[in-house]
Amino acid sequence: MNTTDSIKGAxxxxxxxxxxxxxLLRQMQxxxxxxxxxxxxxxxxxxxxxxxxxxxxxTGIIGKPKVGxxxxxxxxxxxxxxxxxxxxxxxxxxxxxxxxxxxxxxxFRLHGLNIVAAFDANPEKIGxxxxxxxxxxxxxxxxxxxxxxxxxGILTVPAAAAQSxxxxxxxxxxxxxxxxxxxxxxxxxSIIVENVRLYSSLAVLTSRLxxxxx
Amino acid sequence: MNTTDSIKGAxxxxxxxxxxxxxLLRQMQxxxxxxxxxxxxxxxxxxxxxxxxxxxxxTGIIGKPKVGxxxxxxxxxxxxxxxxxxxxxxxxxxxxxxxxxxxxxxxFRLHGLNIVAAFDANPEKIGxxxxxxxxxxxxxxxxxxxxxxxxxGILTVPAAAAQSxxxxxxxxxxxxxxxxxxxxxxxxxSIIVENVRLYSSLAVLTSRLxxxxx
Numbered sequence: 001m002n003t004t005d006s007i008k009g010a011x012x013x014x015x016x017x018x019x020x021x022x023x024l025l026r027q028m029q030x031x032x033x034x035x036x037x038x039x040x041x042x043x044x045x046x047x048x049x050x051x052x053x054x055x056x057x058x059t060g061i062i063g064k065p066k067v068g069x070x071x072x073x074x075x076x077x078x079x080x081x082x083x084x085x086x087x088x089x090x091x092x093x094x095x096x097x098x099x100x101x102x103x104x105x106x107x108f109r110l111h112g113l114n115i116v117a118a119f120d121a122n123p124e125k126i127g128x129x130x131x132x133x134x135x136x137x138x139x140x141x142x143x144x145x146x147x148x149x150x151x152x153g154i155l156t157v158p159a160a161a162a163q164s165x166x167x168x169x170x171x172x173x174x175x176x177x178x179x180x181x182x183x184x185x186x187x188x189x190s191i192i193v194e195n196v197r198l199y200s201s202l203a204v205l206t207s208r209l210x211x212x213x214x
Numbered sequence: 215m216n217t218t219d220s221i222k223g224a225x226x227x228x229x230x231x232x233x234x235x236x237x238l239l240r241q242m243q244x245x246x247x248x249x250x251x252x253x254x255x256x257x258x259x260x261x262x263x264x265x266x267x268x269x270x271x272x273t274g275i276i277g278k279p280k281v282g283x284x285x286x287x288x289x290x291x292x293x294x295x296x297x298x299x300x301x302x303x304x305x306x307x308x309x310x311x312x313x314x315x316x317x318x319x320x321x322f323r324l325h326g327l328n329i330v331a332a333f334d335a336n337p338e339k340i341g342x343x344x345x346x347x348x349x350x351x352x353x354x355x356x357x358x359x360x361x362x363x364x365x366x367g368i369l370t371v372p373a374a375a376a377q378s379x380x381x382x383x384x385x386x387x388x389x390x391x392x393x394x395x396x397x398x399x400x401x402x403x404s405i406i407v408e409n410v411r412l413y414s415s416l417a418v419l420t421s422r423l424x425x426x427x428x
Contacts, residue, residue: 015414019414020414046398081424097316097319098315100311100314104311152420184259192423199233201408202233202326203232205390206302207296208408209302210295
């Protein structure tokens with residue numbers, strides 16, 4: 001499940017680029033642009049127009065000859081594919097440095113995500129508000145997840161706690177985990193896990209630099 | 215430069231997995247383990263042993279029949295490849311939510327990175343210390359980067375400021391930018407850019423969930 005490199009035939013690299021298209025298209029829409037061509041999008045984003053056509057086709061939309069795409073339709077098509085036409089409520093567990101940072105992100109709602117409650121194991125944090133989000137004790141997660149029909153859990157606990165908290169998320173009925181810990185989580189196949197591996201990204205940066213310095 | 219999918223023949227997916235091997239190997243070393251086999255690493259990380267052999271070969275090391283790898287040699291080989299045998303000093307620009315979080319990461323030093331100074335455009339933040347790191351005015355970056363021979367810049371400013379700050383980093387002599395903004399930076403070909411695209415990761419998570427819900 002977590003190792004596939006496509007979703008129903010849509011290649012992951014294309015999906016990963018969709019937020020960039022969406023951001024640009026929203027800017028264009030604000031400026032009153034009604035239609036947009038592949039070439040224009042390609043120029044602005046530094047992609048080829050073949051790539052743009054292929055990426056956007058993933059969402060099910062086909063451009064019209066000479067017109068391109070109707071901006072509004074294209075935005076709706078991307079948002080629909082990503083599940084960002086409505087935002088999904090999410091829980092965040094672990095209000096440390098990264099958890100704090102994510103709670104402060106104003107524009108997650110523009111990207112389909114609404115963090116409705118946070119959880120932490122530290123009794124001193126419980127009951128406090130961080131960026132307008134209340135922090136609850138970890139053992140409240142089950143009850144609240146069920147009552148609020150939460151499907152997405154954001155995991156920002158330290159490495160040592162990551163697996164046990166992930167297992168608790170699964171027991172609480174959470175179906176998709178956005179994992180910011182460096183741990184490879186063991187969860188049932190039906191659970192979606194997306195890992196944000198900061199150290200993997202850093203490894204690419206520093207090995208490139210080490211290679212040019214050699 | 216930024217679109218290559220390998221570094222001197224080493225595939226990026228292998229490089230991205232190296233921090234996971236390193237983390238596990240360091241744990242094993244702490245426990246006194248002198249040698250380790252591909253199969254053992256594969257079992258612990260959920261990879262195949264062929265994959266493990268291929269990933270580790272990227273760093274130039276070859277396992278010995280029946281012995282596997284000497285733990286210490288393998289760690290050194292990975293650290294050397296990633297440039298993590300010594301840590302590199304880095305500047306962080308933009309002490310907002312994400313900047314704050316990264317300054318609080320204790321274990322960047324274990325991953326080759328040492329943030330020595332932070333910069334912000336907000337006069338109220340200048341002169342303050344965040345997680346033991348002093349915040350300077352943005353226009354001090356040139357002088358300090360030169361004096362301290364800084365090669366790595368961590369970009370955590372808002373989207374609207376990202377391109378101009380990146381350009382200033384380049385002028386200040388920074389050669390590798392770890393970009394946390396959602397912007398595709400325009401920099402000279404010789405500059406290394408590694409993008410941490412949170413919204414791309416979120417797009418994969420939510421589109422998977424949207425697809426299973428349909």
